[in-house]
Amino acid sequence: MLEVRGLSAGYEGGDVVHDVDLRVDEGEAVMVIGSNGAGKTTLFRAIVGLRPASAGRVHFAGDDITGSPAQEVVRLGLSFVPAERHLFPRMTVHENLALGAYPSRPDPDTLTMVFDLFPRLAERRRQLAGTMSGGEQQMLAIGRALMAKPRLLVLDEPTTGLAPKLAAEAYEALNTLRGRGLTVLVAEQQVPLAMALCDRGYVLEGGAITKEGTSADLADDPEVRRAYLGVT
Amino acid sequence: MTASILDGIVLGLQFGLLATGLTLMYGLGGILNLAYGQMAVVSAIVTVSIMEAGLPVVPAAAIGIAVGALLGFVLDQTVFRPLYSLRGEARVLLSLLLSLGVALMIDGFLNWLFPLKGLSLFIGGGAIDVFGEPMRRGSLLASGITIVAMGGLVAFFRFTTLGRAVRSVIEDEEGARLVGIDPRKMLRLILLLSGGIAGLVALTRSMVAPVDVTAGFGITVFALIVTVVGGLGSITGALAAGIILGVINAIAASAIGTFMSLVILLVAAAVTILVRPAGLLGVKE
Secondary structure (H helix, E strand, O other), X not given: OEEEEEEEEEEOOEEEEEEEEEEEOOOOEEEEEOOOOOOHHHHHHHHHOOOXXXXXXXXXXXXXXXXXXXXXXXXXXEXXXXXXXXXXXXXXXXXXXXXXXXXXXXXXXXXXXXXXXXXXXXXXXXXXXXXXXXXXXXXXXXXXXXXXXXXXEEEEOOXXXXXXXXXXXXXXXXXXXXXXXXEEEEEEOOXXXXXXXXXXXXXXXXXXXXXXXXXXXXXXXXXXXXXXXXXX | OHHHHHHHHHHHHHHHHHHHHHHHHHHHHOOOOOOHHHHHHHHHHHHHHHHHOOOOXXXXXXXXXXXXXXXXXXXXXXXXXXXXXXXXHHHHHHXXXXXXXXXXXXXXXXXXXXXXXXXXXXXXXXXXXXOOEEEOHHHHHHHHHHHHHHHHHHHHHHHOHHHHHHHHHHHOXXXXXXXXXXXXXXXXXXXXXXXXXXXXXXHHHOOOOOEEOOOHHHHHHHHHHHHHHHOXXXXXXXXXXXXHHHHHHHHHHHHOOHHHHHHHHHHHHHHHHHHOOOOOOOOOO
């Protein structure tokens, strides 16, 4: 469904991400793990069209989306949830969700699905997004992305700034979505959570993929265990 | 006193509507458009020229407003183009320079081609009593049109998908892109809309006092003051600040004199910035 080949991207001073190959098949959940500053955010922003790639191609569902701006990529069925969420703070929960379906009117069934997944959002539908807690904002960011009825949901560190209990709740919701057949690509520092969700994963270090494999294989890898699972 | 306040409200409604155009261009695209007043004057001059050619006032006014909107669109496609490759402060500063150039050019052309032209849409008929004060029909009609236009704008931004999309770009441009909204298209729409707003305000203003070819910079200055007080990027802030400053302006003009009213408006704006740097309802950066 998503195929990234030889992707490099970065800032004016030089590339942060080098020659990344990555694929996500339909129905899979795939993780990109790596420490802070490994280049996960730059990689994801280049994939979804928020930042130009300096080399390489990105294909999604048969289309070459390399260089397509984010506002066009989302219409093809790839929704991105950034770590900073980028909600509309002075608009209500409901308005945020409704805009997720732009340019269509929000689909009532999808809205019901989002409210079932995150009952807190239903309770707070008239509240301004900017006045909600970090956990609720993360729910809203995921909910808003779901309103576009994506085929692939890409999340950059959905646990950023969340207490452990809320982080676990966010992953529970992602697990539910997976069970319904949604394809997921997630970048995560909290590796145990991502491993429990995902079939496969890539390790990103210094802007390059250094390992890849099934979650089980990665969990058994001594270097991964030492660096990301806190096992010595 | 009541008469001053009523006059102030009439003026303030127009200020408020005028400022929404300016505040939207800034909030959405980081464009501070100093040619805004000239856009209004162009609408007024087009309207009066068409009326002189023999067309009735309503179609002439409609064409005048349409030309204002078209001017906004043309600016977006031509002079403002270099802005869109810049971000942040650089874009604001270049927009000041480019739009100032446009303003001077339009002023020059209008003064050269129509040195004595001005639009006055005087509405006949006797005065009507409002709260015991006689109000000219022109003032009442101007206020009525302005209130309807404001209501329409507020409804558009609150209840329509397109209006919400425009607001979302002001709120968070990246978030807007992530849900599929193209900020450039929204900005184009806003330049079109603000041109139309400028035209409409010029027409309603001419029901109260003449709008001549030299009125451009005065209109821009009023709109800027109201925008700053209301908070850059806030529609409701602009509307509220317009009415407040309109009343202050009218009271100052009648109590002290017209010569001081603009200074007093500037003082009011300066005090607002000192107390609330983001304006009454501004977007915090």
